[in-house]
Each structure stands twice: as structure tokens, then as C-alpha cells.
Amino acid sequence: MCGIVGAIAQRDVSPILLEGLRRLEYRGYDSCGVCTVSDGGFNCVKTVEKVQALTAKVQQHPCPGRLGIAHTRWATHGGPSETNAHPHIVGNLAMVHNGIIENFAQMKEELLKAGYAFKSQTDTEALLARIHFLHAKQGLPLINAFAKALSEVKGSYALALIDRDHPETLYVARQGSPLVIGLGIGENFAASDVLALLPVTRRFIYMKEGEIAALTTSEVKLYDLSLNPLHAEIAESDLDAESISKGKYRHFMQKEIFEQPEALASTMMGRLSGDRVDLSSVAGFSKAALSDIDSIKIVACGTSYHAGLVGKYWLEELAGISTSVEIASEYRYRKAVVKPHSLFVTISQSGETADTLASLRLAKKQGYAATLCVCNVSASSLMRESDFSLMTRAGAEIGVASTKAFTTQLLCLLLLTVYLGALRGALSPEREKEITSAIRALPEAARAVLSGDERVSRLAEEFAGKHHCLFLGRGIMYPIALEGALKLKEISYIHAEGYAAGELKHGPIALIDDKMPVVVVAPDNALLSKLESNIEEVRARGGRLCVFSQGAGSLREDPQTEILTLPPAPAILQPILFTLPLQLLAYHCAVINGTDVDQPRNLAKSVTVE
Ligand code: G6P
Numbered sequence: 207m208c209g210i211v212g213a214i215a216q217r218d219v220s221p222i223l224l225e226g227l228r229r230l231e232y233r234g235y236d237s238c239g240v241c242t243v244s245d246g247g248f249n250c251v252k253t254v255e256k257v258q259a260l261t262a263k264v265q266q267h268p269c270p271g272r273l274g275i276a277h278t279r280w281a282t283h284g285g286p287s288e289t290n291a292h293p294h295i296v297g298n299l300a301m302v303h304n305g306i307i308e309n310f311a312q313m314k315e316e317l318l319k320a321g322y323a324f325k326s327q328t329d330t331e332a333l334l335a336r337i338h339f340l341h342a343k344q345g346l347p348l349i350n351a352f353a354k355a356l357s358e359v360k361g362s363y364a365l366a367l368i369d370r371d372h373p374e375t376l377y378v379a380r381q382g383s384p385l386v387i388g389l390g391i392g393e394n395f396a397a398s399d400v401l402a403l404l405p406v407t408r409r410f411i412y413m414k415e416g417e418i419a420a421l422t423t424s425e426v427k428l429y430d431l432s433l434n435p436l437h438a439e440i441a442e443s444d445l446d447a448e449s450i451s452k453g454k455y456r457h458f459m460q461k462e463i464f465e466q467p468e469a470l471a472s473t474m475m476g477r478l479s480g481d482r483v484d485l486s487s488v489a490g491f492s493k494a495a496l497s498d499i500d501s502i503k504i505v506a507c508g509t510s511y512h513a514g515l516v517g518k519y520w521l522e523e524l525a526g527i528s529t530s531v532e533i534a535s536e537y538r539y540r541k542a543v544v545k546p547h548s549l550f551v552t553i554s555q556s557g558e559t560a561d562t563l564a565s566l567r568l569a570k571k572q573g574y575a576a577t578l579c580v581c582n583v584s585a586s587s588l589m590r591e592s593d594f595s596l597m598t599r600a601g602a603e604i605g606v607a608s609t610k611a612f613t614t615q616l617l618c619l620l621l622l623t624v625y626l627g628a629l630r631g632a633l634s635p636e637r638e639k640e641i642t643s644a645i646r647a648l649p650e651a652a653r654a655v656l657s658g659d660e661r662v663s664r665l666a667e668e669f670a671g672k673h674h675c676l677f678l679g680r681g682i683m684y685p686i687a688l689e690g691a692l693k694l695k696e697i698s699y700i701h702a703e704g705y706a707a708g709e710l711k712h713g714p715i716a717l718i719d720d721k722m723p724v725v726v727v728a729p730d731n732a733l734l735s736k737l738e739s740n741i742e743e744v745r746a747r748g749g750r751l752c753v754f755s756q757g758a759g760s761l762r763e764d765p766q767t768e769i770l771t772l773p774p775a776p777a778i779l780q781p782i783l784f785t786l787p788l789q790l791l792a793y794h795c796a797v798i799n800g801t802d803v804d805q806p807r808n809l810a811k812s813v814t815v816e
Pocket of ligand 1: 507508509510553554555556557558559562606607608809810811812813
């Protein structure tokens, strides 16, 4: 959720920290701050505005120094304010934190008795005071005090800690929230995400759970919580610094929508062989482990959950595998019955979503035959902890509303379906050939749909001033309706609900009037005539319709009904292709409503707290 950066160098670190924060702002953006050390003192600047405002503030109140930490916040304990913003300072120590310290109240109570006073309402300040107490009052060397305090913590953290009296070391730790160490020449860094550090290095150590590190300009020492030294594996990132530029686009979300043809092409690269889907080269995939699978449990959150719902339709229909899909925050707290020969699948853009990760850890104790993740971030926790992984390869996704990650997740699930279907003999070679040739045509088909952007932007004007909206779909297009509604509400703040069109008459029809647009996803498929009856039910009650179709059936435009026709394409691609105009619709509505498209209020891209 929050983003943290730390740096120790032989040059001023504040430009590195501020650029790092700018790149991490997708993680949370209700306040931010930076703190460096110079001449034995802290230089700390904070704001309840965005990183751009912090950068301007730092120009007025410079933060010199070769050691520093910085933070962009998504509030958990204590509302957004300068006092609650990080870095927090207690005596000679300053710290930034991503995560939640669940037992902070108890910690605080004991520290109050020991004479500590607290400025903020945060859990972070309590933990920092505890470290300070162990170091300053009980005389433990700082790293020992840090490790001891962390061993008392219940909850999750990624932390960066500095001591103004000893500005030669930056301390970091990780448990439950992501943290990477970046290796420079004569300088070292830490951050919540490699993206923050790409301008200064490509060499990283991905910290594992329960690790602590001490960074100086010349070395990185890695320990466990008992301070036993550990070996650090160094990995090279293939992302480039440009992956977080908007290029010619106005917003990251717009750029990411238009990147989908290339993203989809890269998702399928090396995974199609002639008329077949071949996932045998995918990291860790073993035919032996997968050929016995006869049921699948998919667990995810948000948009990734919607991808799972689409996957269920494919896996059951094409591969004949019984599949159920659950929201991770629900799955992790209930007692599930695990069928034998069952595969546990997580789907996640970030690979760090706390509930999804907790569900995976639970599943590993529950007797699943194997675990697989569909994920966009290599070296993420989910990827490291799953038996198999299918990378979506969408490239860095910065806009908080997920777009290219979703469609590439869908493609991965389709590839997985075909692979498993063929492995089990449920899918004939002819059908496999048909689907693989459709998949090859997908990037071009996506490009054709995106070329209708202007028409969608005109349609979006219909939504100006509207407060509510319904999205309807049937069959495999029902989860697409859910995703369309989620996109619209999260970035335009128009209240939107997705419904299975057949459910209309069981409640939502009561809402129909001429002030609430009803968006219908109506491709040319076996359920079109059923959907047309649902459309008539809306029309008969004076509802305003906005239908995405392929020109089939008896649908006609009239003053109540606007039809946007998509180019013809193979039926198997419909869920992916019909997602695109819904993303564009949400985008244009948000632009018209003047919202912050890439950083909508109250949301964060990577939800690393439960
Ligand atoms: C947040 C994001 C969503 C995303 C969800 C799950 O809510 O704003 O866009 O779908 O988390 O994230 P994941 O990284 O697990 O796909």
C-alpha cells in the first residue's frame, strides 16, 4: 500500500528519494515525506499533497545529506495529516513503514509508562519508540534493538530506519510487505518496488520474509531476525526506467489500455507451438503434476477476481475441469473442503496482495495437489511461493485501475485451459487448432476494437452528470459486466453495479429509469436472444440503453438505445475484446468528470495490508 524508499550514497540522496517516491506513488498518495541526515541532524519535509508538491517543498526547504528515507502513504492508522505522514522521528532515529503493526496499542501503552510521548496516531511511531527504547534506554546496538523489536511485532512491515548519530548505515527489514535492495556502485538503496530504483540500478536483492539488512555505501549485510548472516542472491531486472513514462498519452491508464495489443502478443510469445498451446517451458510446469488435476480453486481480489470468474467458464466448458472462484479475503478466513487432485490458482497483477498471499499460504497447508499463480511481477512473493507460475508479461502497470493486467490474465487463463484440456483429452485437436489460430489473431483484433475509441468517448458524454449505472451480461460476459462496472466506479466515482442479465427481474429492475444508463455487453453468441429479452425489459420501463454488440440479432438503435458495434472476431476472444470498450468508457467518463484518473481517491494499486 504505502511506498518506501531509502538511500545511502556519496552524493545527496534527496533527488533519488523524490524520484523513487514519484515512481511509487501508485501505491498510496494521501500524504508523503522525506528525511535526510546532515551535520548530525535530520532534515524532514512532509505534505498532505502529492509527491510533486513535496518536491516543490523540498526546493524551499532543502534536504541535503547522503543518507535518507522517504514515504508515500495510504493511511491505515490515523488519517492523512502531516503529523501522521512518515518519516517518523523519535530521538536520534527516523523510520518509514509499509504494513500494519497489529499489537502497536500494547507497545504504546508500555512506552507511555516509560515516559515516551507520541505525536501521531500511527502504529509506526509506536514501533519506532520501542526500537529507540531498546537502543537508547537498554543499551542494545541499533541493529540488535531493531531485530528484537521486530521479533515482538504481530503484523506486517517493510521498514527503513536511520540514525542521525551514525549516518553510515541504512537499516531495512521485511515481513509481509515487499522490499527490494538496489545495488549501486559506491551507493545502495531500498524500496517497495524495483520501479522506484530503476533510474539508479538494475541489480536487486529481493528480500524474503523475516529478513533484516544493513546497507552502507560499500556493502549490504543480510540477516535473519536472530541476526544470523544470510546469503543474498542478486538478480538483474529487465525492466527499463522508461517503463513508467506516459509517453504521448495523457494518463498511464490510457497508455496501458492502448498497450494491450503488444501486451497480449508478449503474453502468448513462446507459448503457442504450431496448432497447440505449449506451456511445458513455463517455469516449473510439470505435465505429470498437472495431468491428474480434476478440480481447480481460483482465489484473487478485485479485477484479478473477475479474471478468475471468466476462467471458470473456460475451464469447465473447454477443459471439463470443475472450477470454483473465491475472493481471497473470504477464502482465507473460512474452512474450505479441498477435493483430491485439486489445483490451487491465485491471480494477481502485483503478486503482493496481502489476502491473496495469505490464501496461498493457507492453501499450501490444505492438501492441494499443486499451487499455480498467474502474475505480472516476477520475483513477487506470490511467484516465489507458488509451485508453478504463469507470467502475464503485461509490463509495468502504473494506473491504479487495472487494464492490461486483466486482459493478459484472461489470455493466460485461456492458454492454461487449452493446455489442460488437451492434456486431459477433453479438447479435440481440431478445437485446439481453432482456438490457437484465434489467439494468434488477438493482438490485431484488439487493435481494431481500440480504433473505435472516438466513438466510445462520444458515448461517455451520455454519462456526464449521471450518478448510477447498471452493467449487464450473460454467461461468460457476466464477469465482464462486473469488471466494466468496477472500472467505471473506481475512476469516475459513478456508482455502477454489474449484474447477470437474467437477475435483472429479481431486484435491479426496480431501479430502471431514464436517469440511469444501462450498459449491455451483447456479443454474437448463443445467449444473445436471451439477452435481447432482458434488453426489452429495460426498454419497456423507459431505461436508457448503451449496448456493445457485434451487429447480430434484432438489436436496433432508437432514441432510447445507443449501439456501439465491435468488429467481427472469433467467439472465444469475446471476453477479452469486449473488455476494451468498457475500459475506454470508464476512462473517458473519468476524464469528463475531472477525477484523478491514475490515482483515484482512497484507492491504492498494491494492497499489501488486509
Ligand atoms: C487493488 C487494485 C486493483 C486490483 C486489486 C488486486 O484493489 O486497485 O486494480 O485488481 O488490488 O490486486 P492484484 O495485484 O492482486 O491483482
